[in-house]
Amino acid sequence: MADSVYRVTELVGTSSQSWEAAAKGAIETASKTLRDLRVAEVVRQDLTIEDGKVTTYRIRLNVSFKYAGAATPTRKTTRARR
Numbered sequence: 001m002a003d004s005v006y007r008v009t010e011l012v013g014t015s016s017q018s019w020e021a022a023a024k025g026a027i028e029t030a031s032k033t034l035r036d037l038r039v040a041e042v043v044r045q046d047l048t049i050e051d052g053k054v055t056t057y058r059i060r061l062n063v064s065f066k067y068a069g070a071a072t073p074t075r076k077t078t079r080a081r082r
Contacts, residue, residue: 005067006038014058019045022059036066 013026023040031037044060 006064007067008062008064009034010043011040011061011063012058013061014056016056019057019059022057023061026059026061027063030063034063034065035068038064038066040064 011026011030013022013024013029015021015025023042027037027040041062042059043062046058047054048056048058
């Protein structure tokens with residue numbers, strides 16, 4: 001049996017400041033709903049340009065998180081009334 005199981009999902013973050021800020025924002029947002037984030041790998045960086053100036057930094061990340069173990073259901077035991 002495997003010790004751990006991880007899922008890898010793709011995130012895209014954007015920032016008007018930097019690629020670092022775009023990555024940080026993506027991770028901080030994802031961490032609100034995904035637990036136990038482990039590793040983020042930068043897959044791609046690009047940016048948008050308007051009138052010769054950089055307007056948006058965009059970063060694509062592959063992020064892994066650990067699957068939680070399946071919870072064991074607890075049963076309520078009820079005694080029959082007589």
